[in-house]
Amino acid sequence: MDKMEAYQLDLKKGMTLKLKGKINEDSNGFVINLGQGPKDLALHFNPRFGENVIVCNSQKGGNWEQEYRDEHLCFKPGEETKFSVTIEDDEFQVKLPDGHQVKFPNRAKCNRISYCCVQGGFSLTSFKLA
Incomplete structure (x- = not known):
């Protein structure tokens, strides 16, 4: 399984x-x-x-919390794609390639992300903080 991990990120609220x-x-x-x-x-x-679904969740101390499912799946195997994740006070906004947004609550009120892991059937070509 492909896996990319970054531990020293400085992804802050609004980024x-x-x-x-x-x-x-x-x-x-x-x-x-994304997390600590x-x-x-x-x-x-x-x-x-x-x-045919996007599943979002959060995890505290290795324990999964309440799962959220969004039926809007615009990703397809074999395709090049790009998407973004914005951190706000109360939620994460994931902007999908077709413009649809998946919003997931920022349950831990996390205002700084230091860890990112990308794994599974996705070959990362670009990773940018803005």
């Missing part, structure tokens, strides 16, 4: 993380995790092609 890459042809989905570490996630963003 945007821009991701670009190619979804593998045989991908069942991929995962973007692998078991402390403010945002778990998980498009799942088999279920």
